[in-house]
Amino acid sequence: LPAPTVLIGVDWGTSNLRALRIADGGEVQAERADPRGAGGLDPADFAAVLADLAGDWLEEGPPVLVCGMAGARGRWREAPYCPCPASLDEVANALVQPEPGRDIWIVPGVAVMDETGLRDVMRGEETQILGLFGEGESGLAVTPGTHSKWATVEDGRLTGFRTFMTGDLFAAVRRDTILGQDMGEPGVDGAAFRRGVVRGLADRALTAALFSVRVETLGGRLEPRGAADYLSGLLIGAEIAAQPHRDRPVVLVGAEALAGRYATALDLAGFARVERADASVAVARGLWRIWRARR
């Protein structure tokens, strides 16, 4: 017998959303995806999109907990950033209710602040990270993607993070620079990917290192079919080169293909302890833990 649903979770990204039926303990019972990301919606649209995607799940009146860009300014309703260090309790007690009278809540994002103000921001990844690290646990979490985050957790608190625009930059370089001419898809030439990583780890001048995609092709050392892999490796290598703590255990969150590429790159960079986690599992467990911790 499946455990009864205790929570409907929603991970509402900029360009898509996922709805999750979550049981006690944080287990995912069912999952649905939709392309209507928060980036294209007005505040009044969100409730209707949710009803459209998961109306049948909402009939019995379970609470709904939403993380991600639905809480950004100008979207469903702004949920102001919690400053780092942010504990589970602090995040859980800053939930925002977008539809008065309905049992729907938005998880705030988390921000790194200094004396001059905002230094970095996340919305959504905090939920994954708080799902991965329990009370008293410490480590490094990496969420590869359009905007990769490297976050440190100490004693179950999210103490700091930094954002790298690796995926966003990969797509832009491929679509819109001289390097993208005739460039295929990544994922076909593992050796080219590894050579890119090694170059990205070693060469701190990224705007110059990028030109090596062209020079390596001109010089015949890189096959055109491997250029996208080399570029991906270069950008991931540059991201990893900025990380000082290679002896710390890392939890890598994300989809198979991309996380696999990061695992290869982390290995080349000398990270000895790398664990993989599924993003849906992490977000469901994070939502459940936040829900349970609210007062």
Place this chain on the structure above:
Amino acid sequence: LPAPTVLIGVDWGTSNLRALRIADGGEVQAERADPRGAGGLDPADFAAVLADLAGDWLEEGPPVLVCGMAGARGRWREAPYCPCPASLDEVANALVQPEPGRDIWIVPGVAVMDETGLRDVMRGEETQILGLFGEGESGLAVTPGTHSKWATVEDGRLTGFRTFMTGDLFAAVRRDTILGQDMGEPGVDGAAFRRGVVRGLADRALTAALFSVRVETLGGRLEPRGAADYLSGLLIGAEIAAQPHRDRPVVLVGAEALAGRYATALDLAGFARVERADASVAVARGLWRIWRARR
């Protein structure tokens, strides 16, 4: 009385070309521009485009010397790269004749090579640089643009250089990443540009530093109207951060607006001696010197 024309020079870039009537000594008598860059032409097109743009100049039969992408593989006719260090004589004696029997010659590009092969390439900038530095002269030349080059000249020989994709990346980031949303034109907020330079000089993790365009705007420290200037500063700062020799004199070649931005950034980086040179003057003088040096 104007000096008699001794040479028709052509600087044939990827996306446009300039034709120059050059007098003895390298002085520019007249200049014409055209959007038919080498990137969009087949080998058979070049002679016709040149006749169309400067047919009247060719009537008296002056020699024609072409630098730039017309000599790239698959264009008018390939002029193989001269390896660094490259002297005026070496470049002048590697000219290639694209139309048998006609007095038209293409200047080869220059390449940095190592034991494994090609490390970097230029086509066109070598002519500007050989125009700027006479026999026995030394210095650093910077040609800002889509693909900026930093070149060292020792005793009149081009001894090495490195390419930075600064302009290409600026355009791609602006057109195609989250940072470009609502981003205007650069050149309106000098303070934002200087803050970007300082950040780019200090922060070696460029893919993370780029995300500061977003965070600075979210945090209210950067006005949206200054975001393009801040981004431009960040990328130029990152380019300059990679340069080890800040005590050397620099010659900055290029159009007023962009060279002015580089001059500001070089000043912030501590380069004490920066001289400006006009690109047309440099290329005309380079073509004339190469023509005179051929055997």
